[in-house]
Amino acid sequence: MKWIKNIFREIFGLFVDDGAFALAILIWLSFVRWATSHLALSSAIIGIILFAGLALILIESTTRYARHKR
């Protein structure tokens, strides 16, 4: 049954290798979902907010890694 355990570990590893990065994405998606139902914003604006937040998370995570790497 070790191979089943390996497959589950591999599947988890598909989505998460930096916990803070994955958590930030999930928090941002939750916030945008809340915003779509509570704020009177147009779809286009929410789409831009959704993308911009994800892009910022990517930028922050890669630059943080670069700063701490060497």
Next chain:
Amino acid sequence: MDISWAHTGTSVIASFLASLVECVEALTVVLAVGSVRGWRSALIGCATAIAVLLVIIAALGTVLTHIPLRIIQLVVGTLLLLFGLRWLRKAILRSAGLIPLHDEQAAFAKNTELMRYFGTGHTTWDKIAFAATFHITMLEGTEVVFIVIAIGAGRTGALLPASLGAVAALLVVIALGFILHRPLARVPENTFKFIVGVLLSAFGTFWVGEGMHLAWPAADWSILALIASYLAIALLMVPLCRSRSQAVTSNT
């Protein structure tokens, strides 16, 4: 529901490239096992894993048809974002020289050495060869199954193009395996991962938006704008990360 070229074309390309990377990784191990311990058991292990994966795909496909599309888009979009942005992050860091490139030649040598350690398979039925190729095909194949479902489940009719992309990748890798009989070290894996990371992140963003009932401007064509935006950011991040790490090095 009607699907446009923007959706079909990008689905096939994303699925093909992502599956190609996983198939090459599996092929490297299968070649290492087959060349050391013999091909019969190695190929049977590989074929058995593919059969198990086909059963899983059939079962998941049936389950997916019973779940409301918005929920699938939200869940699969979220998983796709976690998956795609993780690949893109790693590809940026690899391109910036901050983490080492994946080396198929080294993986081949390591697996060959490991198979020799267990001795050569002289019997007609080699359990080690079977187990090794079954495991690697299941591991990499599970990733391919997820990729196909993630790319194809977000829109009715998109599962077929995503499946075709994965099957095309499998056929290309099998053909190259027969021709080359050695690890596909020349396949620019990080370039594929860079492109696939961009494509999957764009798809994930689009489907999460659809799952949240957003009406994207220009409908499916927004995917192309998202692809261009993620690509621009990723390309800008490579020299930025390189310079950041150099600045830190020079200050210390």
